[in-house]
Amino acid sequence: MKDRLEKTVSYLKEKGFLKPEIGIILGTGLGKLIDQIEIEKEVSYNHIPYFPTATVEFHQGKFIFGNLSGKKVVVMQGRFHFYEGYSLQDITYPVRIMKELGIDKLLVSNAAGAINKDYKKGDLMLIDDHINLQGGSPLAFKGVSQFGKRFVDMLAPYDKDMNSKFEEIADKNNITLHKGVYASVVGPQLETRAEYRYLSIIGADAVGMSTVPEVIVANHLNLPVAAISVLTDECDPDNLQPVDVEEIIAVANKAEPKLVKLFKGFIEGI
Ligand code: HPA
Numbered sequence: 391m392k393d394r395l396e397k398t399v400s401y402l403k404e405k406g407f408l409k410p411e412i413g414i415i416l417g418t419g420l421g422k423l424i425d426q427i428e429i430e431k432e433v434s435y436n437h438i439p440y441f442p443t444a445t446v447e448f449h450q451g452k453f454i455f456g457n458l459s460g461k462k463v464v465v466m467q468g469r470f471h472f473y474e475g476y477s478l479q480d481i482t483y484p485v486r487i488m489k490e491l492g493i494d495k496l497l498v499s500n501a502a503g504a505i506n507k508d509y510k511k512g513d514l515m516l517i518d519d520h521i522n523l524q525g526g527s528p529l530a531f532k533g534v535s536q537f538g539k540r541f542v543d544m545l546a547p548y549d550k551d552m553n554s555k556f557e558e559i560a561d562k563n564n565i566t567l568h569k570g571v572y573a574s575v576v577g578p579q580l581e582t583r584a585e586y587r588y589l590s591i592i593g594a595d596a597v598g599m600s601t602v603p604e605v606i607v608a609n610h611l612n613l614p615v616a617a618i619s620v621l622t623d624e625c626d627p628d629n630l631q632p633v634d635v636e637e638i639i640a641v642a643n644k645a646e647p648k649l650v651k652l653f654k655g656f657i658e659g660i
Contacts, residue, residue: 391531395486395487409491414463415496421468429455459654502621505590505597516548575599618649
């Protein structure tokens with residue numbers, strides 16, 4: 391992997407991805423932050439050596455470099471999911487690349503289902519902890535210790551200082567920001583009523599199909615990370631409504647300005 395990383399990084403540096411300070415991963419239906427960026431460079435994932443190729447059609451699949459609130463950022467517009475058939479190592483490869491490019495903080499967003507009955511669709515949730523239900527680890531590969539510890543501590547996977555900052559910004563802007571536990575499943579099917587019940591019992595406040603592998607790798611790299619879920623549907627097993635992806639995206643789009651405010655506010659404050 392070292393060899394591949396070096397090649398990908400030197401390709402991006404040649405393209406002008408120089409000294410980004412913050413990395414941002416934008417989830418499904420959450421691309422509007424891009425409009426706030428003075429874009430300097432952008433490259434489609436399928437042009438980047440050793441990058442997985444984007445398959446989910448509503449993701450534009452681009453790596454963007456530019457200025458946001460006076461800071462250099464590198465942004466993933468669209469991410470890779472385990473359910474697309476890639477390995478957990480593949481879907482987290484971009485996190486390693488962003489770290490190699492020089493970021494010292496990572497911000498992650500996603501669309502998730504609300505398990506906690508007090509959380510409503512359109513609300514935001516700051517992820518405080520997670521439960522990995524994807525049945526594997528992005529760190530389970532030969533030679534992992536070349537890149538960091540094998541037995542990575544998961545005591546505080548989400549950076550406490552970054553999370554406090556987000557809570558302050560939410561407060562100042564009158565944005566409701568719940569805090570909770572995110573459970574990651576493989577998908578792409580949604581959960582059964584029995585699975586939603588189970589998720590609630592084991593302590594999940596939200597469920598989604600991403601983020602956890604990326605956060606594990608960020609921790610492997612000692613890269614401080616914070617993640618926010620946009621809750622797009624309510625997963626009450628006793629009153630479950632049919633949900634479709636278009637609706638999930640529509641709710642994400644509607645709640646998105648709040649997320650943009652939080653991310654922008656955070657970056658301004660660094
Ligand atoms: N389950 C899993 N992933 C999701 C959901 C859900 O209910 N909503 C949005 N992403």
